[in-house]
Amino acid sequence: MYVVDVEATIQFYEQAFGFVRKFVTPEQDYGELISGDTTIAFAHIDLALSNLSKGYQQVNKEKPFGIELGFVVDDVLSAIEKVEQAGGTIHESVTVKPWGQTVGYVLDNNGFLIELCTSM
Structure with a gap:
């Protein structure tokens, strides 16, 4: 999930749901939660832009994605x-x-x- 602030997002999921962080990179541009067999991971939007040459639809709080x-x-x-x-x-x-x-x-x-x- 591409986010503006990886650390703040990890903290949100820890506080809201009790997940435990697996790790966050020193640059705070990628992080994962311990969540059983499925990894929940967050990457900074700059990584999305560097990985996806055609761009992507950034999430917003007005109307969620259909997922x-x-x-x-x-x-x-x-x-x-x-x-x-x-x-x-x-x-x-x-x-x-x-x-x-x-x-x-x-x-x-x-x-x-x-x-x-x-x-x-």
Whole structure:
């Protein structure tokens, strides 16, 4: 995920979700979180520009991309509260789906969409 501030993004995910940083480069232009089998990584937007010769669509807080990270949590309302305390925002209010799953959508400190949901 290409971001303006790698360190601030790592801190957000640590505070909002309890992830632990795996590492951040000394230049603070790339960092990873310990998140099980799947690595969640952040790179500075300058790396995106150097890697992608055709450019890319930078995330913004106005309208999220049509892609999301999904985190299963025990208590969606409490998880959303932590996101807000860490500097994220609510994107869609909490709802209970017909199959009984509780779901809410938030934006991280960069504007990336995150689904918070109970297990099915």
